[in-house]
Amino acid sequence: MKTRNEIYARTVILQCLTDRCCLDMDWEEDTLELEEREEQRQLIFNWLNNKGYVQYTTAQERELFCLPIGKKSFKKNELIEIDVQSKAMDVLLWVLCKTNDILPLEEVAISDNHSILNISKDHNFDKEVSKCELKPQSEIAIQADIAFLWNWRMNEIELRATKGANHNISELIIHEFGDRYKNALEHIEIYTSKNPRSSDDFVIFNLVVRELYKWQKDLLKYSTYWRYHAFRWILDDAEWDKI
Secondary structure, three states: OOOHHHHHHHHHHHHHHHHHHHHHHOOOOOOOOHHHHHHHHHHHHHHHHHOOOHHHOOHHHHHHHHOOOOOOOOOOOHHHHHHHHHHHHHHHHHHOOOOOOOOOOOOOOOOOOHHHHOOOOOOOHHHHHHOOOOOOHHHHHHHHHHHHHHHHHHHOOOOOOOOOOOOOHHHHHHHHHOHHHHHHHOOOOEEOOOOOOOOOEEEEOOEEHHHOOHHHHHHHHHHHHHHHHHHHHHHOOOOHHHO
16 A cells, blocks of 8 residues: 555645646636746746655656646647546545545536645645545545446446346446445445336436436546546555556
């Protein structure tokens, strides 16, 4: 399992990463002059370097933090796909006991956690880490199983449980993955159909998953992936970009 230092550093880096992505996302919108955004990019990188966080960044992250604003023409959605990693912050902050609950998956906006992480001039890594405690591994494991099931469901978006031994989604999951997920299933809202020809399903946005709008499916595929990624990273020895 990752240490408190590693988890806290990863949370700070993800917040700074979304800040960095937004600077290039604004490039064509002229909300800030190019020079101003480049100054902010330099401030972010210098802050990370001075506070000792660069050693915790991945090669891709370091490249982006070092890349001048407007220097690269990003592919469609490339920055969004990097930025959406920030959805993992909800998990990391909860594991560090910085928040009481993991935000609902329906939460659309990326959270601003500058204050809770004290991203400021007087920031001190050791001091900030000392304010954190790790959740018990047993609690983390349950939430990891919940995240696994949501990630699985969004990757099997067309799945419909069939009649027979596995006629509902819960029985299908137990059949496929084993009894360990019974506890996790108790924390997921499931619609039970009264129509014998229609299968049960996970519920979110007040809809069953298979009836979600495209934008909701797209959002949830990103969110569920990065939340599960965060739990796997926390509980494993692998690096963030090697999972």
